[in-house]
Amino acid sequence: MYLTKEEERILKGEEGYAKQKAMEIVVALGDIYGADRLIRISSAQIAGVSYTSLGDEGIEWLESLGNCHVAVLATLNPASIDLESWMDMGVSQEYASKQFRIIQAYTRLGVKPICSCTPYLAGIIPRFGEHIAWSESSAVCFANSVLGARTNREGGPSALASAIVGKTPNYGFHLDENRKATVLINVDVKLETLSDYSALGYWVGKTITSGVPYFRGLKPNRSEELKALGAGLGAAGSIALYHVEEATPEYKDALIDQVERLNFSSRDLTETYDEYFKPVNGSVELVAIGCPHMSLSELEDAVKILKNRHVKKGCKIWFFTSIGVKKLAEKCGLLRIIKNAGGEVYTDCCMALAPLKDLGFKNVAVDSAKAAFYTSLLTKVNVFYGNLKNCIESVTEG
Ligand code: F3S
Numbered sequence: 001m002y003l004t005k006e007e008e009r010i011l012k013g014e015e016g017y018a019k020q021k022a023m024e025i026v027v028a029l030g031d032i033y034g035a036d037r038l039i040r041i042s043s044a045q046i047a048g049v050s051y052t053s054l055g056d057e058g059i060e061w062l063e064s065l066g067n068c069h070v071a072v073l074a075t076l077n078p079a080s081i082d083l084e085s086w087m088d089m090g091v092s093q094e095y096a097s098k099q100f101r102i103i104q105a106y107t108r109l110g111v112k113p114i115c116s117c118t119p120y121l122a123g124i125i126p127r128f129g130e131h132i133a134w135s136e137s138s139a140v141c142f143a144n145s146v147l148g149a150r151t152n153r154e155g156g157p158s159a160l161a162s163a164i165v166g167k168t169p170n171y172g173f174h175l176d177e178n179r180k181a182t183v184l185i186n187v188d189v190k191l192e193t194l195s196d197y198s199a200l201g202y203w204v205g206k207t208i209t210s211g212v213p214y215f216r217g218l219k220p221n222r223s224e225e226l227k228a229l230g231a232g233l234g235a236a237g238s239i240a241l242y243h244v245e246e247a248t249p250e251y252k253d254a255l256i257d258q259v260e261r262l263n264f265s266s267r268d269l270t271e272t273y274d275e276y277f278k279p280v281n282g283s284v285e286l287v288a289i290g291c292p293h294m295s296l297s298e299l300e301d302a303v304k305i306l307k308n309r310h311v312k313k314g315c316k317i318w319f320f321t322s323i324g325v326k327k328l329a330e331k332c333g334l335l336r337i338i339k340n341a342g343g344e345v346y347t348d349c350c351m352a353l354a355p356l357k358d359l360g361f362k363n364v365a366v367d368s369a370k371a372a373f374y375t376s377l378l379t380k381v382n383v384f385y386g387n388l389k390n391c392i393e394s395v396t397e398g
Pocket residue numbers: 077078117136138231290291292293320349350351352353370371374
């Protein structure tokens with residue numbers, strides 16, 4: 001891979017140890033994937049934030065990077081606890097202090113402590129065609145597909161390395177030729193809820209596992225549906241880009257002849273719910289909504305269902321969002337209604353990484369296929385799947 005004089009200097013360690021290590025990572029990736037050069041990025045979104053996934057070794061590694069500083073706007077994926085209201089979650093002081101060390105280590109590097117899987121709802125909106133290095137799979141899908149920005153699905157270390165050098169190797173989804181559709185999905189069923197979109201994404205991810213799906217027959221009305229679709233796609237497979245006919249910005253040039261074709265019918269939708277997930281039932285103690293983090297409009301949806309209802313004794317409803325959206329929800333009175341109904345809104349954190357078992361939960365309901373997949377995998381609680389209304393009604397009474 002071609003390197004400029006300045007890049008070579010960094011690689012030789014002439015600008016310090018941390019920058020050298022970061023350059024080594026991006027150059028190694030570029031060599032592995034056949035990149036011709038490094039390209040500038042406008043932002044990075046870094047996974048590997050929760051203490052649950054990083055552990056003590058991860059903290060020490062981050063702290064060893066010293067006084068190096070990121071070169072571009074960089075934000076974080078969710079942590080495992082609400083950084084302000086962690087005590088309300090019932091988290092121990094010991095766990096919280098480890099989580100804070102991680103956030104402090106990133107902050108020292110100049111990374112903004114915006115811990116969200118929906119940075120595009122927190123004001124970080126890359127422009128069409130802009131190169132970025134994001135790592136959270138649903139955010140990657142949204143940035144590539146809905147915004148038309150360009151990113152590979154970075155790992156935490158490679159996103160951090162790209163943030164430090166301000167560049168990423170020019171391969172994969174940064175190149176026009178890799179953004180064409182590889183499979184046409186004919187959607188033959190009307191999707192009614194965000195969890196339906198999530199289930200469609202999950203089914204496609206499971207079925208094709210990689211490539212670039214092109215959806216025909218989908219009629220999304222709001223970006224939240226595309227957010228849910230991308231999260232499902234990214235969870236069940238390694239998909240990082242999709243196109244929706246008449247809806248996403250690159251669909252016109254995306255479809256080439258001779259792609260594989262698949263049909264998604266009402267039967268597939270029903271089977272996805274039945275085969276992969278357990279339906280919500282009366283045993284649920286915790287409803288966790290917000291995977292990916294909720295938009296203001298999704299919080300409004302929740303409030304419409306919650307109004308005049310109250311969380312049952314012994315149960316909880318947690319809504320997860322970014323700090324910016326929570327502030328907006330507070331301003332327009334949504335937060336008060338949620339609190340009055342007995343619910344909580346948490347920020348900066350991810351339900352699938354929260355120490356749910358240690359907090360005493362056994363049965364948790366979610367409305368996102370991604371949440372269902374990761375929460376059961378990572379937290380080892382029983383996870384049930386339904387739409388927003390089913391979930392909320394399972395732990396509330398009118
Ligand atoms: Fe976000 Fe966690 Fe879901 S990072 S997309 S809430 S699994």
